[in-house]
Amino acid sequence: MSIVYLNGEYVPKEEAVISVDDRGFLFGDGIYEVTAAYRGSLFRWDLHLARMNRGLSALRIDFDPTELEEVHLQLLKENSLQEAPVAFVYTHITRGVAPRTHQFPSDPVAPTVYMFAGEYSRPPRNRWEEGYKAVTVHDQRWARVDLKTIQLLPNVLGKQAAIDAGVDECIYVKDGMAIEGALNNFFTVFGNTVVTHPTSNQILPGITREALFGVAEKLGYEVEVRAITIEEMFQADEAFHTGTLTEVKPCVEIDGRPVGTGKVGPVTRALFDGFLEVAGRKD
Ligand code: PLP
Numbered sequence: 507m508s509i510v511y512l513n514g515e516y517v518p519k520e521e522a523v524i525s526v527d528d529r530g531f532l533f534g535d536g537i538y539e540v541t542a543a544y545r546g547s548l549f550r551w552d553l554h555l556a557r558m559n560r561g562l563s564a565l566r567i568d569f570d571p572t573e574l575e576e577v578h579l580q581l582l583k584e585n586s587l588q589e590a591p592v593a594f595v596y597t598h599i600t601r602g603v604a605p606r607t608h609q610f611p612s613d614p615v616a617p618t619v620y621m622f623a624g625e626y627s628r629p630p631r632n633r634w635e636e637g638y639k640a641v642t643v644h645d646q647r648w649a650r651v652d653l654k655t656i657q658l659l660p661n662v663l664g665k666q667a668a669i670d671a672g673v674d675e676c677i678y679v680k681d682g683m684a685i686e687g688a689l690n691n692f693f694t695v696f697g698n699t700v701v702t703h704p705t706s707n708q709i710l711p712g713i714t715r716e717a718l719f720g721v722a723e724k725l726g727y728e729v730e731v732r733a734i735t736i737e738e739m740f741q742a743d744e745a746f747h748t749g750t751l752t753e754v755k756p757c758v759e760i761d762g763r764p765v766g767t768g769k770v771g772p773v774t775r776a777l778f779d780g781f782l783e784v785a786g787r788k789d
Contacts, residue, residue, distance in 0.1 A: 507519070508585060508622065508624075509581070509584040509585055510522050510581075510620065510621065510622040511577050511580075511581055511619070511620070511621040511622070512524070512618075512619070512620050512621075513616070513618060513619055513620075514619075516580065516581075516584055519622065522620070524618060524620065525603040527603045527604060527605060527606065528600055528602070528603050528618055529600050529601040529602060529603070529604065529611075530598065530600030530601070530618060530656055531600075532606050533608075534655065534656050534657035535565070535600055535601045535656075536565070536567070536598065536599050536600030536601060536617075536618075536655065536656045537558060537561035537562060537565060537567070537598075537599055537653065537654050537655055537656065538596065538597060538598045538599070538654055538655075538656050539554050539557065539558050539596075539597040539654060540594055540595070540596050540597075540750045540751060541554045541578060541594065541595050541597070541750065542592055542593070542594050542626065542750050542751075542785070543578070543582055543587065543590070543592070543593045543594065543595065543623075544591070544592055544785045544786050545588070545589060545590070545591065545786070546579075546582055546587075546588035546589065546590075546593075548575070548578055548579070548595075549713075549717075549750075549785055550713050550716075550717060551575055551578070553713045553716065554713060555571060555572065555574075555575070557654060557711070557713070558571045558574075558597070558599070558654075559571065560653070561653045561654050561655065562599065564650070564653050565601070565653070565655070566610070567599065567600075567601050567617055568614070568617075569599060569617045569619070571597070571599070574597060574619070574621070577621055578595045578597075578621075578623075581595055581621060581622065581623040582595065582623055584623075585623045585624075587623055587624075587625060590625045590626075591628070592625070592626040592628060592785075593623055593624065593625050593626060594623065594624055594625075594626050594750065594751060595621060595622070595623045596621060596622050596623070596624070597619070597620075597621045598618075598619070598620040598621065598656060599617050599618070599619050599620075600617060600618045600656070601615070601617060601618075602615035602616050602617045602618055603615060603618065626751055628753065634755075634756065634770070634778075635770055636758075636770075637756040637757065637758030637759070637768075637769065637770045638673070638674040638675060638747075638755055638756060638757055638758065639672075639673035639674060639675075639757070639758065639759040639760070640668065640673055640674065640675040640676060640677050640687075640747075640757050640759070640760050640761075641667060641668050641671045641673055641675075641676055641677070641760070641761055642676070642677050642678075642679045642684070642736065642760065642761055643663075643664045643667050643668075643676040643677070643678055643679070643688070644678075644679060644680070645660075645678035645679060645680035645685055645708075646660055647660040647661075647678070649707055650707055651707065651708060651709065651710055652705070652706065652707045652708075652709065652710060652711060654710060660688075661688040661689060662688075664676040664678065664687075664688035665688040665689065668688070673759070674755075675687050675688070675690070675747055675755070675757065676688045677692055677739075677757075677760060679736055680708070682735050682736055683703070683733045683734065683735060683736070684703075684734055684735070684736055684738075684739040685703050685708055685709055685733075686703060686708075686709045686710065686712075687747045687749070687752075689749055689751070689752065690712065690714075690747040690748055690749030690752040690755070691703070691709060691710070691712040691714070691715040691747065691748050691749065692745070692746075692747055692748075692757075693715075693718070693745065693746050693747075693748065694734055694738070694739055694742035694744070694745045695742060695743050695744035695745065695746075695771060695773045695774065696741075696742060696743055697743065698726070698727050698728055698773070699727065699728040699729075699730055700718075700722050700727050700728065700729050700730070700773065700777070701729075701730045701731075701732060701734055701742075702715060702729075702730075702731060703731075703732075703733055703734070704731045704732060704733065705731070712748060712749055712750075713750065714748040714749050714750055714752070714753065714754075714781075715748050717781065717784060717785070718748055718754070718777060718781060720784065721777055721780035721781050721784055722777060722780075724780065725776055725777070725780055727773065727777075739760065740760065740763060740765075742765055742766060743765075743766040743771055743773070744756070744765060744766050744770075744771035744773050744774045745757040745758075745760070745765045745774075746774045746777070746778075753778065753781060753782075753785075754774065754777055754778035754781050756770040756771070756774045756775075756778075758770060
């Protein structure tokens, strides 16, 4: 039985009830976060906290998520996930419950905080070694995708476009540039150089992306943070996606065309192994 957290209480999931007047339900008025826990240790909690604070402040939701670190740990405990190789905790914070008006509620209401934990099932290494395929999808998201808001319809449609095409991932393209995935960031590799889109309002600043920079530097790869054109993407030696529930996922084919040799490359493999080492270490 899964135990979830809702507004200060730990309850069986079946007993967690949210009002139909919740602004998350009515307007998508809120933010979310997904934090990995490697054998019970939260990975880069400070960065997740900072990203939540940034989102809450941009949406003008008055809530301090600092206290949620405890809730993350408690949820892992309640669900016997402390020893799981990789677990995750999902956090969903909405502006709260109020009669439906577009403007903020006139009387302040408490935000709704809903959280749950689960185990991440990493694909077996032999599956990973086969690589994954992607399709490009025109990026029609709003202009603040740097905020991790719960409005994810374009992401839902992007991922579904990949599934409909019989592949695993999508790559958003906009103004001739390859930007990121529907639920992950996107990297290309040229020789010993790893390239990814700059932090801006056009991508979500991924915490795995950030961690990868450190791993790449340690392994002696150059990191270039710049936009890459679609033509350039098709010339890359390797490509991969990164994310909390993606880790490092090799992309070996895009729109039916092989990336490099069409096989998982040495740089992606070294970065994934380096990432697992960093993530698995108790700091
Ligand atoms: N980009 C998008 C659109 C995402 O939804 C996510 C994760 O949910 C990421 C990138 C990767 O971010 P992180 O590495 O912090 O999980």
